[in-house]
Amino acid sequence: MSGWWLFLGGAAFGSLLPALWHRATNLIPSVAARRRHWDRIKAKRLERSVQRLNELVQNVSGEVERHRGALLRTGEEIAGLDPSSPDFSKVVLQAAIEIMQLNARLQGELDTAESRLREQAWQLESQTAQALTDPLTGLPNRRAFDTEIKRRLAQWQRKQTPFSVVLLDVDHFKRLNDEYGHPAGDAVLTRLAEVLQAVARESDMPARIGGEEFAVILSEADARLAAAAAERFRRAIANRRFEFEGREMPVTVSCGAASIGAGVSIESLMKRADDCLYAAKENGRNRVFYHLASGPHPFDMAEDELPEPIPDAAEELTPERATELELQTLVDNLQHRLAEICSP
Template sequence: MESVSTIQFSTFLIGMTCGVFPLLAGLWIGIKLMRDSHAPAESSAAEAEKAAVILQRMSRFMHGLAGDVHEQRDVMATIEERIDDARRTPSGSKSLEQAIELLKMMNDANDGLQDRLKRAESLINEQTEQLATTLSEARTDCLTKLFNRRAFDEELQKRWAMWKRKQRPFCVLLADIDHFKKINDKHGHLIGDAVLQSIAKTLVHTTRDADYVTRYGGEEFAILLPETEFDKGNEAALRIITAVREQLFCVGDVEIPLTISVGVAQVADLNGPEELVAKADEALYAAKSGGRDRGYYFDGQRIVSILPATGDQVEPAREFHEVCADLRTRLMDATH
């Protein structure tokens, strides 16, 4: 009687585990994807097709696993029936042989199911990684390997929500490569692409690990600085401007001096994240209009030039290297 109870309990445990396994697997995939990635609001047709193929593959496997579970239950039911028969008609040594045979059948069935469960776990991990990769590719700029505009918009919405709930400050920086069209026209788009990649690396190396650097579009970049007031945002903008100015871009015999303009805005009581970006864009436009190779910021009421730490509301005296950079820029303008 004890052996029958053990078999029944084993059958119940295996059946319950296998019956809920597909459901748990689906829930696990969903939770992992939501945790590891921010799914884009709209997916392209190619992304949707990739996801559909993966889900169809998972569906076929789960149907196969359901068949395996059904077969396992049949095997366990057969074992139970044979145990009952053996109990009703005991026959000495033959009963022992039957018991050994039944135990072997049960072990083989359990081992087979365990192998299939391990394969299922491996498949889930593999397909989850594929889905995560698909989502990551949808949020990455293929040229610079930075996050793209879609990823920026998603992160901006998240930061804005944190600001509304907990007043967690952050800054938005918009940066635009100066005279990029002239670089493209003179040297070609391959050199232009290399310039974009070089600037992207400079931005990553100049900012913090926690900062969110994205290619916003064309030659424009957007950076989210979490937990940052505008004074620190301005310092970050100056570091970027200085790093790009001091970098001489070289490809083969081609040497191109580069500069960048930056606009900064700190989150405030605005009508929404779109207005925050618009204020950073106004500051960027002011930097472009003010001579490029400089930064401006929105102080909550107006657009102001980024000044040294003294806080004086005057244009700072220009260093020698700044004068050289300006002359170099004018020379480029004159030769196009």
């Protein structure tokens, strides 16, 4: 009898679950289709949002535990009754009413949980975006770059998946600011970011890592392919017409490229790329140097001789995608926990 009664109550509550899960999983913003728009704020706000979302999962689980306990107690009370008793039907009817009231109360709790989940998911997405974006250019900032290059290094150590880094620095940027004004300098940085996004593959990650300095993490690229990619960036920028308030501005960049290899740390990789960037500056600017065993080496190749870029690699785990997966995992865990609680 108690098993039957628990099944009745569980079935009544179970009808609430599909709608909640459908709505809750649809609350997670779709970040895959968005461009990488990240900004700089304190990471603690993001951590607090994740913590609140975890607390929400625990609170809903606790409410379902209490609901299950009430169903069990009601089932045990009915199981102890004699079906032939004249009061049996009255007790069963009263218990059914109580079950309906319990379900109505729990429905209210779940509606509240849905509203909180909607708010927390929105805040988490917004804060993740803000924490990792350069506000001027819309590119990933230094924090996002550091996070991604650590992930690429871990991938290299596990699977030997190669990657390279290209550093780009605007030539004579101070002179440009002095002559045309800081608003013109900001416009140059914004348009340069657009060029990088247009030339980079989907699996590459352009970022603004300092004042007039940019970086691109290249997937599946050795030193020579990285140098060729850097040359494409350089030429695209040199061929771009930069204007501000009707005045044309000459804009070029110097580039340094380096690739991951055995025993190479992030620090040594960045130093190699930076040494190559310095060599490009010292050798006339508007040039590309790349790292070889002997040190920085100039890259001089006609456009029709440049090797074709490797097609886009498989989907990369960007910070946005990682956040989406974390939210989905929280919802999945909640669904699994409630399913365990409500099973007879």
